[in-house]
Amino acid sequence: DDPEKLAEFQAKIDADIKVEPRDWMPEGYRKTLIRQIGQHAHSEIVGQLPEGNWITRAPTLERKMILLAKVQDEAGHGLYLYAAAETLGVSRDELTEMLLDGRMKYSSIFNYPTLNWADIGAVGWLVDGAAIMNQVPLQRTSYGPYSRAMIRICKEESFHQRQGYDIMMKMAQGTEAQKKMAQDALNRLWYPSLMMFGPSDAESVHSTQNMAWKIKMNTNDELRQKFVDQTVPQAEYLGLTIPDENLKWNEDKGGYDYSDPDWTEFFNVLKGNGPCNTDRLEARNKAWDDGAWVRDGLMAHAEKKRAAKTA
Numbered sequence: 001d002d003p004e005k006l007a008e009f010q011a012k013i014d015a016d017i018k019v020e021p022r023d024w025m026p027e028g029y030r031k032t033l034i035r036q037i038g039q040h041a042h043s044e045i046v047g048q049l050p051e052g053n054w055i056t057r058a059p060t061l062e063r064k065m066i067l068l069a070k071v072q073d074e075a076g077h078g079l080y081l082y083a084a085a086e087t088l089g090v091s092r093d094e095l096t097e098m099l100l101d102g103r104m105k106y107s108s109i110f111n112y113p114t115l116n117w118a119d120i121g122a123v124g125w126l127v128d129g130a131a132i133m134n135q136v137p138l139q140r141t142s143y144g145p146y147s148r149a150m151i152r153i154c155k156e157e158s159f160h161q162r163q164g165y166d167i168m169m170k171m172a173q174g175t176e177a178q179k180k181m182a183q184d185a186l187n188r189l190w191y192p193s194l195m196m197f198g199p200s201d202a203e204s205v206h207s208t209q210n211m212a213w214k215i216k217m218n219t220n221d222e223l224r225q226k227f228v229d230q231t232v233p234q235a236e237y238l239g240l241t242i243p244d245e246n247l248k249w250n251e252d253k254g255g256y257d258y259s260d261p262d263w264t265e266f267f268n269v270l271k272g273n274g275p276c277n278t279d280r281l282e283a284r285n286k287a288w289d290d291g292a293w294v295r296d297g298l299m300a301h302a303e304k305k306r307a308a309k310t311a
């Protein structure tokens with residue numbers, strides 16, 4: 001890239017002027033945005049699987065309607081994000097194919113199973129809670145289409161977090177057995193939720209450049225700390241215990257000291273060895289293959305219309 005153009009681009013970012021699809025941008029900026037937005041879109045789509053798993057078994061009609069609406073919202077989030085990525089010159093089909101053959105990732109968290117109804121509460125509370133913590137600052141991200149998609153997504157995501165907390169409240173105030181289920185869900189999902197923010201700042205490959213470009217607004221560790229600080233009082237209110245013996249308020253830093261997740265497990269999940277990686281990719285591949293006739297039909301229809309127009 002031309003150094004003069006690069007300096008101009010950086011000055012624009014520093015002045016908080018949004019980058020729009022037709023503007024000049026460094027190839028690295030375009031590439032990392034496609035990676036991040038694409039990965040984010042895939043996460044929304046794959047994220048429907050662990051929750052969709054409980055739609056038919058929700059305990060009441062009301063809970064079923066709420067969960068159905070939430071899972072549909074996630075599909076919508078995926079679509080806004082694919083549309084944002086397409087403005088960078090990649091097609092949705094290409095992105096999907098890269099997910100299906102393992103060239104692109106989705107969030108590590110969705111490789112963990114939802115074993116019972118309490119997990120649906122914990123996913124809403126912790127996973128959507130972590131997602132919002134990461135996504136609220138992304139509303140100010142430098143790429144216009146991504147930042148605008150984030151505004152709407154965050155509104156819906158905060159409803160998701162509250163519905164999860166509401167399930168946890170019901171369980172935590174329920175029978176002894178229900179309270180135990182809520183605690184067990186927290187025990188299993190706590191560390192995988194902390195992993196959602198990505199590796200420690202020392203291990204994060206993209207943070208420095210992407211923060212300079214304002215693609216990322218905070219480091220991984222900053223957001224993880226904020227998440228812990230916000231979530232501990234919520235757990236206390238529920239009467240549940242965060243599974244971390246080292247969790248302790250640190251007056252000097254004005255936040256909690258906490259234990260890191262097992263990073264070996266995290267990198268192992270990224271390599272495809274989490275409890276549900278195979279299932280998730282099989283489900284997405286099956287959906288893609290099963291939908292081939294619809295895509296073919298639409299293409300044939302478009303072709304017929306085009307031919308009729310030019311005739």
Ligand code: ACO
Binds near residue numbers: 134
């Ligand atoms: N799951 C899977 N992969 C991850 C995760 C994670 N939780 N965290 C980091 N990684 C990967 C990165 O993609 C990168 O690998 P790559 O270069 O092969 O793509 C590698 O680990 C190193 O990490 P970083 O350099 O820190 O990566 P990055 O700067 O992209 O930060 C983060 C990761 C914070 C997740 C960032 O991409 C981001 O903010 N993304 C948008 C939010 C998002 O994707 N949310 C999805 C979950 S929320 C939901 O969908 C409900």
